[in-house]
Amino acid sequence: MNAVKKIALGLSCTAALALATLPAQAADYVIDTKGAHASVNFAIQHLGYSWLTGRFNTFSGDFSYDAAKPEASKINVTIDMASIDSNHAERDKHIRSSDFLNTDKNKQAVFESTGITNVTKDGGFDLNGNLTMNGATKPITIAVTKVGEGKDPWGGYRVGFSGEITIKPSEWGYTYNLGPASETVKLWLNVEGIRK
Template sequence: MLKQTLLASLLALTSASAFAAAETYTIDGSHTQANFTWTHFGFSNPTGGFDNIAGTITYDADHPEKSSVEVTIAIDSMNTHVADLDTHLKKPDFFDAAQFPTATFKSTKVVAAADKGDFKVSGDLTIHGVTKPVTLDAKLNRAAVHPMSNQPTIGFDGSVTIKRSDFGIGAYVPNVSDEIRIRITTEASVPKKADAADAAKAAK
């Protein structure tokens, strides 16, 4: 019993220390979604999303202001569940995916909100070749060692509302709403040492 208690205490301390200082986590694209919702003539509120999202999150639980986020989204991975709409949205009168193949977000400031685990994440959002400052409302869902990978892992939800016309995508406003509501959910993990070494070699 004493051995089990000591082991449990050791594991708890190890888990806590893994999140005590700034660490960089790689976004898990298979458990990350960026969905957007718009209004169509006031009748419906369709939703689309992107299937190819990559990036990193640097998270410091003790000093949130040292945290940061960098994300890249492949516009060609857009999925509205309507094939013809996907094709149209990638054309020049909307996202113009051929000329602007990615959207990016790079944080400039992270502030802890009054409620524990809530944050204001300000940064530069680039869509359609246009960069604008935005602030996301973010919430930490969990920070723990993942039971499958045994790697330190964090999960966040975030949301923001933007005007697409600010990014030069104003076709059919106001019949199709200018305001776009964006919701993000993500998991990110510290890469295993072998994976990190392989990534470093590939970058050279």
């Protein structure tokens, strides 16, 4: 092997080694709402006798995630409040009214993350951020578990998470009194992202 080839080979090996030792970079994902592999669900007690459950049918968002450095992750989600669906058309019409969500004036709820804390060995973490709805912005913390990640059958790459939080709507200015058993709402977010 002549000197030029030896130098070229040495440079190639050095470059490959340098690339191999670089820290992993966070990948960007879009939430798979098109394939309906994500959901925003809620539950609230009805008079203390049962649970009323439902979901928001229209939302969008994206996030960045690196399994090697989950604390650097970020997520943004926008929910169309008028898309609320409790499986009862007349009730949903009332929920959209000024008595409850007032969706004519407050069309969206927006969550923007501010940080990740308490990362666990199985990939779970606390997702901190600001939730804006009804003209008010409040900090919240969502307990998140990692469902899994890997290649999909169509040549893409996916990662999924599930999050849960209980909030008090009155803290965002919702004042309709449903009784003491209904002062809080449980929210579940199931997010499957497709790597861009």
